Amino acid sequence: MDAADIERAVEQRRIWLDEQLVVAASALDVHVIGQPVNTFDMRSAGAVARGERGDVWLRVVVQDADYEPVCRWDGNVEANSIRGVAKPEVLRWHDWQHDHAYLRGRRLRGEVMTLAPGTTIAPGGVLHEDPQLSEAWWKDLRRSLVALAAHPLEPDNELGAVASTISSVEHHFGIKLPESVFADVQWTTAHGDLHWGNLWQPTLCILDWESWRPMFAGYDLATLYCNSLLHPETAQRIRDMPELHTRSGALALLSAISRYLWIAGEGSDWDLLEPHLRTEGEAVLSSLTTETD
CATH class of the missing domain: 3.30.200.20 (Phosphorylase Kinase; domain 1)
Structure with missing residues (x-):
């Protein structure tokens, strides 16, 4: 064709x-x-x-x-x-x-x-410039994600997150993680597809709930962080959030990074993220390796 x-x-x-x-x-x-x-x-x-x-x-x-x-x-x-x-x-x-x-x-x-009132922040999902969001918007995002994480977990709906992360990391980085790395991971309810195309402004509204499910704690912030890497100031703001400074948060980052590497190169805005994702993934893997040594 x-x-x-x-x-x-x-x-x-x-x-x-x-x-x-x-x-x-x-x-x-x-x-x-x-x-x-x-x-x-x-x-x-x-x-x-x-x-x-x-x-x-x-x-x-x-x-x-x-x-x-x-x-x-x-x-x-x-x-x-x-x-x-x-x-x-x-x-x-x-x-x-x-x-x-x-x-x-x-x-x-x-x-x-x-x-939902307002407009999407970045229709393609990837942030390219300062979204100029109010402090009230960021506080509402924090409150919403905390409330979502506290929603009761659905049983048997993890969709092989551990196995897929292990296989994806091996494919993209050539490192085979042992399942024991995930033994103490914390699970919470996650939106599952949190990018800037699913976020509304000036009043926060989170759209597209087809994929919500149990996931490693911090996964939603991890996906949003990945989609912010072209705007370092916003990326750093998300990276500094406490959920991403835990072991579960590190594994959530690794899972999100690997996920976006699968679709990089398909002709979308995510293509631009590939070098940044690889750099971030290597840093997370280095920190995990240091912990297990």
């Missing part, structure tokens, strides 16, 4: 997703009033919509086995149980199966959510 074929396929998918937003709007008794926004992988689309009680966010997502189990079909809805976190609430939803030629048989879900 050449570049022109890819461009045509992406455009076909975009048009189709826009059509599915209309289907979802009809089923959920709202009408789209905003310009549709697609995720980079073209798996979902969303737009501002209007209903009887005012403006909301309408989202439609296509079920794709390649994203499971990390992206949970019921993740956004089940996240309604989380308290004390600045996040949208899913008000209602509707599932259906697509029965026309394009992607026939695919399951879709439409969700109506409370509308």
Whole structure:
């Protein structure tokens, strides 16, 4: 498939997703009033919509086995149980199966959510410049992440985090970590995909709750730190947070670094992070090696 074929396929998918937003709007008794926004992988689309009680966010997502189990079909809805976190609430939803030629048989879900005020901080996920966030915003982020970490852990939903971190570190850094390194790791509930595209300003709101699950304590700050490395002042502010100065925090950093190294080189903003991620990963590995000597 050449570049022109890819461009045509992406455009076909975009048009189709826009059509599915209309289907979802009809089923959920709202009408789209905003310009549709697609995720980079073209798996979902969303737009501002209007209903009887005012403006909301309408989202439609296509079920794709390649994203499971990390992206949970019921993740956004089940996240309604989380308290004390600045996040949208899913008000209602509707599932259906697509029965026309394009992607026939695919399951879709439409969700109506409370509308987050403001705008995303960095649409591509990676921070390139000073976000100029207020101290109140940073305090709200701290409060939200503490509340999230305190949410009861879901059993048997760790998705092989230890094994995947070990294999990823070996692949990217040539070092085989023993499982014993993770013996005393602390687990907490994590958002799982905290980058600057999922954070809103000027009032904090954390979006995209498909991937929340148990993870090494500090993992959300670790992913946000990775996505801040092109703006050293913001990166340092996050790096100085206490969760990243624990053994679990170090392992969370290593896991997040390895994760982003897998997608570096695929033509996104994450490509720019690769040299910084390698430097950070080597430093964390050095500190862990020192501890175990």
